[in-house]
Amino acid sequence: MEVSISNFQGKWTGRIYGTNTGNVFMELSQTENQVQGIAHLCDDKFGIALYDISGSITDGTMIINGTPKQASEGGILGETTIIAELKQDGSLASRWETTIGSAGTVRLYPHNYEEKFSKTAEPEQIYNKIVPIGSVRLFKKDVNALFNIIEKDFSEGRLIVTYMQRSNEVTRFATDFVSNLDDIEELRSLKIFIQEPEAPGINKMVTVDFFERDSSSVRVSGINESWVVGKAESINKEIANYQNKVVTNYRRCGLRKPN
Template sequence: MDKLADKWAGRIYGTNTGNVFLEITQKDASIEGRLRIMDSVFGVSLYSCVGTVADIIEMTCEPEQDIEGVVQGTVTVQGRLDEEGRLHGSWESAIGTGGTFEMYPHNIEKVDKTKNPEQIHNKTVPIGSVRLFKSDLLQLVNYISKDFTAGRVIVTYHFRGVELTKYADDFFSQLDDIEHLQYIKLVIQEPEAYGINRVVVIELGVHGFSEIRVSGINESWVLGKAESIFQFLKPKQNALVTTYRKHGLNINSILFAVLLISLPEISDWKSRGIFVICAFTLLGILMHIHAKYIPNTSIYLTESKPSFVKRIWPSLLSWFIAASSSLAAAYVFYLLKGG
């Protein structure tokens, strides 16, 4: 027989949706308690519950008070504990409503600590150059919220020289003055089991590296969640800029290598030295321009459906810089060759 925690939090799904909070006391195989439901449509309701604990946990819950304009009925609940200590199952009411639920122990300090996890698993996935618009960011927040029953996404961003932190709902409701962000971090976490939180962090910055970080005690969940988020963001990456930042010298390296191979065509060593210096100077300028004028991450919050030009301009600029530097090197080669 399982010894249940006395506080549980989670969500219900089905004909009714919302947050739930259950407080119970247990004596042997019998339990009783109080259930609070914050229905997304009908608001708060209270139920008194009695039940039994065995392979299947069963409860019968009766409404404690009448709610004007709302029909309530007796609710029967059946659920099981999984290996991670979460309680999930189904519910059904006497008035015909029903659905599923998932709850986790909220008083983590009282969870059985004799069962310790073998280890905490962490996965970090680097992200390339990303362009996100308002609709993209909304989809990303909703996507990483999957698998979390009570955790809320927290947004940290830089705006007017100040670092601000808000819940995602508040962030999206207060976008009037925000048009463009160069840094944002999304964090969501909730207790998993053994007093340990599972966490998802997505950090995107204009300079340096952006990455996904996922932690938890379930290795398959950690690896799967990290990979699924990466695949979600992959279509929003700029392949050319990502490749340039990852490898430093992409197509331009090849072009300069071809030019250097042509060095024997330059007659004297002095001219060859000048050409090599010019080539690598151009390459350094090219890398500096990429770092300064082609940001690794840009987030635009003024429109949900971006124009084609806004989507493609980093690639066009990168190709233009590459072509210009290659032409400049070719022209220097032409002059030094005596053309």
């Protein structure tokens, strides 16, 4: 797709940064200096969100407003404003902010998915499944087994683990995390995350959050409803093997050092 100052029409992909991070896919149509379309956001923490967008172009700057259309269960969205400028490499450098106080930057690149995905592959709906988790105690062998269950069905995505260590948030690939487990004395929280492209601008994703005091959960998103439901159930079934149904060791003691 050839991009010029007067032509913002087409498909755009990129990432947002700031108070929220994640992948974004935006599809625009244009009539003279007016644009409209839809934006798909895959937030790294809150999952999938859809926005109806519209705006105008003046002197190479595009100002668009986004109205929330669909959010993951429990997600809170605000009206969004994006101010984008076309750069020499054909990308859009933008600032975004919402009516609920979140803000940041976004970089978008023109993209043509027809080579990888046919038009019939574009999803009509995004499915999300959230399963609450009870009290859990994990040991090293349990962590490895859980990682294997989560990684199944992902051929491109890499499993990422985030945890607190000495009051600092640390993010590592799962392989590095497992290699350094003996150096971790105690875990008070643990986030396991993986995603990969499933359709134009849409990633299927799995997030497992373990918290000491807050609600822990399994979250699965994707365009295939049976996969989303089945994946969430298989992960929950694996975690059930480590749940303490009598004493809430997890809430009282946290995640103990794996053996």
